[in-house]
Amino acid sequence: MKNIRKQFPVLNHYIYADTATAGLLYDGLFDWRQEHDLDVLIGGKKLNAKLAKIVADTRGTVAQFFNCNLENVALVPNFSIGFNLLLEGVGKQEKVLLIKGDYPSLTWPFKSRGHSVSYLEITANLEEQIYEKVKSEKIGILALSLVQWLNGFKIDLEFLKTLKRDFPGLIIIADGTQFCGTQAFNFKDSGIDVLGVSGYKWLLGGYGNGCVLFADGVADRFNCATIGFNSARGNLEGRDQITFANRFEPGHLDSTSFGSLNHSLKFLLGIGLDVVNEQVVKLSKLAFAEFGNLGLLQSELLEREYHSTIFNLSLGEKQYAKLMQHRVLCAQRGDGIRLSFHFYNTENEIEEIVDLLK
Structure with missing residues (x-):
């Protein structure tokens, strides 16, 4: 997974916790688009x-x-x-x-x-x-x-x-x-x-x-x-x-x-959808446990056996500004802050977010 992360330049500068808004552009797709546009430019x-x-x-x-x-x-x-x-x-x-x-x-x-x-x-x-x-x-x-x-x-x-x-x-x-x-x-x-x-x-x-x-x-x-x-x-x-x-x-x-x-x-x-899902499940379980322990999740979610990797934390403008200041890209949705993690995220990134929130 470490080699796959290298495909996503944004991850060198930020903790990207906002795939629920938009997925990241990666090197392979960027290269394909450039080649495609060059073909159109020349070939007509x-x-x-x-x-x-x-x-x-x-x-x-x-x-x-x-x-x-x-x-x-x-x-x-x-x-x-x-x-x-x-x-x-x-x-x-x-x-x-x-x-x-x-x-x-x-x-x-x-x-x-x-x-x-x-x-x-x-x-x-x-x-x-x-x-x-x-x-x-x-x-x-x-x-x-x-x-x-x-x-x-x-x-x-x-x-x-x-x-x-x-x-x-x-x-x-x-x-x-x-x-x-x-x-x-x-x-x-x-x-x-x-x-x-x-x-x-x-x-x-x-x-x-x-x-x-x-x-x-x-x-x-x-x-x-x-x-x-x-x-x-x-x-x-x-x-x-x-x-x-x-x-x-x-x-x-x-x-x-x-x-x-x-x-x-x-x-x-x-990559393999089984590999993708294995990482997604790991991130979901860790984030669910950590955010739940901080009392930031809705009660109806805490009683569920499974969850996605999208979380809406009961936090306000001040905490949102703090996360953004520390290069955590997320979104304000509803009454809280929405964080979302894909396979290119890591457990260490979730732990870093948790430390900031603590």
């Missing part, structure tokens, strides 16, 4: 086929990374755009269940379209509450983040499988932006119907790229009218053969942005 229009292949290769890498059928992968500039396109095809008769305080790009689109929405508060037994709510109120759509952006609350992935098994008519829509890139994830076996991800955080893809994955058969529950020439892959006769996923790609996609995502997914696969 001759490169059109090559640039199209970059996007196609990205789609294939996404399918491999998440174990999703290739024809069910849509490339989108970010989660928010993909999600709004999806909801254009959702009937308002569906009862929707959301988590209070979840990411606004997940909750606001339902409210702006006038859907009937119920909310659940985050508690230690959130999964039990969801199950009972779906059962008692005949919920049609459950939409939630796999990891909550404010405090790092992580949903039990096995629970989602059980929920889908017991309520096969329920549509489960998940935002994986604060989760994907921290461990291996088998979409086909997840119980999730629609997974949306922005690539600029834990996937290290930079801005302007993301994906939406669809389970087989989920298209029957949506009526998506979005369309464009790129949806037919430039085939003038192909308008009536457009797949559901292709409707989310109506126009040309940026080869730089999606090539960056492709490069970073391969970078993570090269």
